[in-house]
Structure formats: structure tokens, C-alpha cells
Amino acid sequence: MKKYLLILTPLMFSGLQLCAQKLEVSVQANTGLFHFAGKSTSATTQVLQGSTTGDPMNRANNPYGNKNGFSYGGSIQVQTISKGGFIVGLQGGYELLRSKVEVNKYIPITSVLYGDYLPIAANDPSFAVTGHVAFQNQSINLNPYIGYRFQLNKVKLDILPGMDLGLILDSRDKGEVKDKDGKIYKVDYKRSKAPTDVRLRLGAVASYGRYGLNASFAHGVSNYMKDMVGDASFNAHSEYFRLGLSYRLF
Numbered sequence: 001m002k003k004y005l006l007i008l009t010p011l012m013f014s015g016l017q018l019c020a021q022k023l024e025v026s027v028q029a030n031t032g033l034f035h036f037a038g039k040s041t042s043a044t045t046q047v048l049q050g051s052t053t054g055d056p057m058n059r060a061n062n063p064y065g066n067k068n069g070f071s072y073g074g075s076i077q078v079q080t081i082s083k084g085g086f087i088v089g090l091q092g093g094y095e096l097l098r099s100k101v102e103v104n105k106y107i108p109i110t111s112v113l114y115g116d117y118l119p120i121a122a123n124d125p126s127f128a129v130t131g132h133v134a135f136q137n138q139s140i141n142l143n144p145y146i147g148y149r150f151q152l153n154k155v156k157l158d159i160l161p162g163m164d165l166g167l168i169l170d171s172r173d174k175g176e177v178k179d180k181d182g183k184i185y186k187v188d189y190k191r192s193k194a195p196t197d198v199r200l201r202l203g204a205v206a207s208y209g210r211y212g213l214n215a216s217f218a219h220g221v222s223n224y225m226k227d228m229v230g231d232a233s234f235n236a237h238s239e240y241f242r243l244g245l246s247y248r249l250f
Contacts, residue, residue, distance in 0.1 A: 026077045030244025033068035034097040038235040041066040046105040059189040063135040064236040065101025087147040098134040103177045131177030139166040158205040166197030212246035
């Protein structure tokens with residue numbers, strides 16, 4: 001998919017530039033709410049002790065939380081607008097995305113293990129805790145899109161359907177939980193790199209002069225749990241609502 005994107009994007013730009021009214025370049029900053037959806041996501045989970053020598057090895061049993069986490073990013077956008085108002089553009093930038101899952105139990109290591117870390121014991125060694133863990137992705141996001149511009153008096157309204165290609169740089173569980181005695185158990189566990197996060201995206205930009213207000217919603221089609229062993233029905237995909245500001249350089 002990325003190979004075809006690299007081929008098609010320059011062709012789209014060069015073809016439209018022949019009849020383009022103008023070229024616009026903008027910078028953007030945004031915040032948003034990110035979470036996972038799908039039947040394998042959860043609102044609550046347990047923290048598993050990963051090491052007897054250091055808390056950072058603690059991890060979430062199911063990190064794919066369906067509660068929103070605060071996220072943010074920045075990008076640069078290049079687009080051409082034809083005389084008829086049609087738009088072709090490409091946006092690229094850095095994003096830090098977090099989903100959230102509440103934690104209700106801590107499970108320490110026992111002498112008998114199953115698989116990588118799940119404990120089996122005659123007497124349940126787990127105990128109650130409170131707190132939450134975020135599944136945190138750092139990524140480079142590419143957003144090719146098309147669209148149309150409506151002129152509303154002095155305000156321009158751009159409707160921009162497209163897609164996100166989230167190229168993951170780092171994925172980790174991050175947070176902390178606390179037991180009834182106030183002891184804190186930190187979580188900072190690096191996971192295997194997540195798959196490229198492909199999302200269908202619909203955005204809108206209302207601009208006045210050089211300034212713009214941006215909003216978009218992206219629905220993921222990539223399954224973060226596709227490599228889970230034993231059950232092909234595991235499913236967790238991302239969803240992200242963005243809201244931000246832009247400034248047109250020219």
C-alpha cells in the first residue's frame with residue numbers, strides 16, 4: 001500500500017497543478033482523544049508482574065483499553081486547490097497516541113508459570129489495586145486526502161475525506177497503580193512494534209485568513225491483535241478524534 005501511495009501522490013499533485021488555482025502550505029498542532037474498539041478491548045484489566053528485580057517490567061494483561069486517552073501531535077500540510085474548488089493534499093507529522101484502561105488487580109510472579117507470564121497457583125496471589133495504564137504509540141502519520149472547498153462569506157470550509165497511515169516508532173504500556181497500603185507499582189513496558197495503523201479519516205477545516213480550526217475522526221482498519229496465538233477472532237482497532245489549529249504559511 002505504501003509503495004502505491006508513493007507512486008500515486010506525485011502524479012496526483014503534478015496533474016492537478018496544471019489547473020490549480022493555488023498551492024497552500026500549512027503547519028498544524030492538534031490534541032485528541034484516542035481509544036481502541038473491537039470485541040477484544042476492555043475497560044478494565046490486571047497488571048502482571050514481569051520481574052522480581054524491577055517494577056518497570058510490570059505490564060498490562062490486556063493493554064487495549066476502550067477508554068479515551070489524551071493524545072497530541074503536530075504536522076505540515078501541502079495541498080492544491082483547483083479553480084473549481086477541488087482539493088488534493090498530503091499531511092505528515094508526529095503523533096503521540098494514548099488509550100486508557102483501568103486496573104483493578106495486581107498479579108505477582110509465582111513459582112509456576114504458564115506461557116510467558118500468566119501465573120497458576122493453588123492460592124490466588126493477586127490483590128486489589130487502583131489506577132490506570134495507557135497503551136502509548138509514538139508514530140509518524142501520513143494523511144493523503146482529497147476534498148472540496150466551500151466559500152462561506154469570509155470563511156472557507158474544506159471537507160477532506162482521506163486515510164491515515166500511522167508508522168509506529170514505539171509502543172509501550174505506561175502508568176502506575178497503587179495498593180490499599182499506598183505502595184505504587186510503576187508500569188513502563190516496551191512492547192513489540194505495533195502494525196502500521198491504517199485508518200479511514202474524515203476531516204473538516206474552517207479557515208479565516210491564515211488561521212484555521214481543524215477537526216477529524218479516524219476509524220482504524222488494522223487489527224492490533226492479529227498475531228495472537230490460539231484464536232483468530234481477537235480484534236482491536238484504533239479510533240481517534242482530533243481537534244486542532246493551523247496556520248497557513250503561504
